[in-house]
Amino acid sequence: MIALDVMTVLLVCTGLVFFVAGTAGLLRFPDFHSRLHALTKADNLGLGFIALGVAFQMTDAWSVAKLALVWMLAGLAAASVAQLVARAALDRLPDESGGEHKG
Amino acid sequence: MTAALLFDAGLCLLVLVVAFSAVAGRGLFGAIAFFIIYGMLIALAWLRLEGVDVALAEAAIGAGLTGMLLIGAWSMLKQLGVSGLPGGPSVPLRIAAGAVSGLVALALAATVLALPDGREGLSPAVAESLGRSGVDNPVTAVLLNFRAYDTLLESVVLLIALIAVWSLTPRAVWGGVPGLAQHARSDGVLSMFGRLLPPLGLVVAIYLVWAGSSQPGGAFQAGTVLAAVWLLVVMAGLYDEPPASSRNLRLALVAGPGVFLAVGAVGAAFGVFMGIPEGFAKPLILSIEFALTVSIAVTLALLVAGRPRRPA
Numbered sequence: 001m002i003a004l005d006v007m008t009v010l011l012v013c014t015g016l017v018f019f020v021a022g023t024a025g026l027l028r029f030p031d032f033h034s035r036l037h038a039l040t041k042a043d044n045l046g047l048g049f050i051a052l053g054v055a056f057q058m059t060d061a062w063s064v065a066k067l068a069l070v071w072m073l074a075g076l077a078a079a080s081v082a083q084l085v086a087r088a089a090l091d092r093l094p095d096e097s098g099g100e101h102k103g
Numbered sequence: 104m105t106a107a108l109l110f111d112a113g114l115c116l117l118v119l120v121v122a123f124s125a126v127a128g129r130g131l132f133g134a135i136a137f138f139i140i141y142g143m144l145i146a147l148a149w150l151r152l153e154g155v156d157v158a159l160a161e162a163a164i165g166a167g168l169t170g171m172l173l174i175g176a177w178s179m180l181k182q183l184g185v186s187g188l189p190g191g192p193s194v195p196l197r198i199a200a201g202a203v204s205g206l207v208a209l210a211l212a213a214t215v216l217a218l219p220d221g222r223e224g225l226s227p228a229v230a231e232s233l234g235r236s237g238v239d240n241p242v243t244a245v246l247l248n249f250r251a252y253d254t255l256l257e258s259v260v261l262l263i264a265l266i267a268v269w270s271l272t273p274r275a276v277w278g279g280v281p282g283l284a285q286h287a288r289s290d291g292v293l294s295m296f297g298r299l300l301p302p303l304g305l306v307v308a309i310y311l312v313w314a315g316s317s318q319p320g321g322a323f324q325a326g327t328v329l330a331a332v333w334l335l336v337v338m339a340g341l342y343d344e345p346p347a348s349s350r351n352l353r354l355a356l357v358a359g360p361g362v363f364l365a366v367g368a369v370g371a372a373f374g375v376f377m378g379i380p381e382g383f384a385k386p387l388i389l390s391i392e393f394a395l396t397v398s399i400a401v402t403l404a405l406l407v408a409g410r411p412r413r414p415a
Contacts, residue, residue, distance in 0.1 A: 073303065080296040084338060087293070 004056045011053030018046030032089050040082040044075045111151060118144045131180070135173045142166025155319035156242040159311075163327035164403075171334075171407055179409075237384020239317040246321065247388045252377045255367065258360045258395055261402045265356070269347060272410045278348030279411035287340035297339025304332035308400075312392050316385065322359070322392045326399025333404045344408050346415035352401065359398030363391050 025038020051071040055064045121144060125137035142165040149158035192200070229241050229249065236244035246254045272279070287293045308325040315321035336342050345352045366387050370378040379387055 073307075076296065076300055076303075080293070080300065080335060083291075083293045083296065087287075 008053045008056045011049050011056070015046040015049030015053060018042045018049060022046065033086065036082055036085060036089075040078055044078055047071055047074055114144065114148055114151065118148060131177055135170065135177055138173065139166050139170035142170065156240075156321065156324075159319055159324045163324050168327055168330070168403055168407070175407060175409065235381055235384070237379065237381075237388050238315075240315060240319070242319070243315050243321055243388070243392075247391060248379050248384060251363070251367070251379065254395075255360065255363045255377065258363065258398065261399065261406075262356060262360060265402050265405055268406060268410050272347075276411045276414050278346060279415045280346050280413045281344045281405060281408035281411050282337070283412060284343070285338055285340045287338070289340070293339045294341060297336050297341045301332045301336055304328055304335075308332070308396065312389075312396050315392060316389065322395035322399055325396045327403060329396065329400030330403035330407070333400065334407060337404075337408070344405075347405075347411045348415055355397055355401045356405075357398065359391075359395035362394035366391055 019042065022039050022042030025042060026035050029035045029038055048071050051067045055067050058064050058067070118141065121137050121141045125134050125141055128134040128137060142161060146158045146162035146166060149155075149161055191197075226241070229245060232249065233239070233241055233244055236248040238244050238248070287297075308328040311320040311325035311328060312322060313320075315325075337344055366379065367377040369387075370376055370380060373380045
């Protein structure tokens, strides 16, 4: 039991490090696309570590499979949203530099 | 126990801070961002209170969909050149409004604390009648059987909201296609996600309706998932919105309330209007749930798309 708990604590803490790194990147990186990059990559990895850590607390394989599914879906959703945000930024950036933009 | 208490106290503090930031923020966009975070934190709070159904609905509709509507409204305002908040009410009025809100919150808190211990409200009555409701999830039993008219009116309210949005359509594009044309590279990443995620979303939505009869889930949660899937498909440029004059679209919009009303009318023949006949409760409730899911999904997706902007 203790070994499982240790694994959980280690993995969840690793996941948290990635979340903190992603947030630091969001706050500190210079331009829009780097910030988006920091956020999406680091958070997906962080969520993966946390899911893996929680998996050590599960009693059956079914719950572990559900956790894996949650991670996969969250990853796909985050990737889609990142694409949408990046596209919105592409539309807006010329606007911010003074150019005329319609739409 | 202490860890749980610490977590709850932290959550309460975060909710209060985020709520204050949403109300007191200077910029419109910041206020919207805090409102969305507030919705997610409230969903977490409902999870802690073991109200999984409410948590799902709050996360999907309260935070996700409402947030999207607010961001849409913000970007419209921006296009119109309205960048900041208008002057708004005067400082004394704001202080008065804050004071009244604070008093209401205090009165509510005092009422909750004054409730006698061990009081369960209506849950014993619900548990007692659950066997006759046709479903095993008490929340679904209340929403679609014991107090079905509440849910019927909710689904009609959604429809009226959409009619209100559509009523802003200029004459030239009446019955036209909602929203603006979306462009995306057909071999791009977004198109790939637009093709990959909808089947998964469809499965999740059907599961949510089906599970709603025995576990947390139901038409509103599933409808939001379907609406999100459709929004992704449109934004990936795979399909365009249907014109508002489309007959199939309008049938989909009224299917849920229509089936609901029809079942209610059957109930009237058995004695009580909106009373679900006991022997057929489960199939009837599932039919209502599936029809409602379709209507809620279409209505929510069209609310986000906005009024028709292009001729059909």
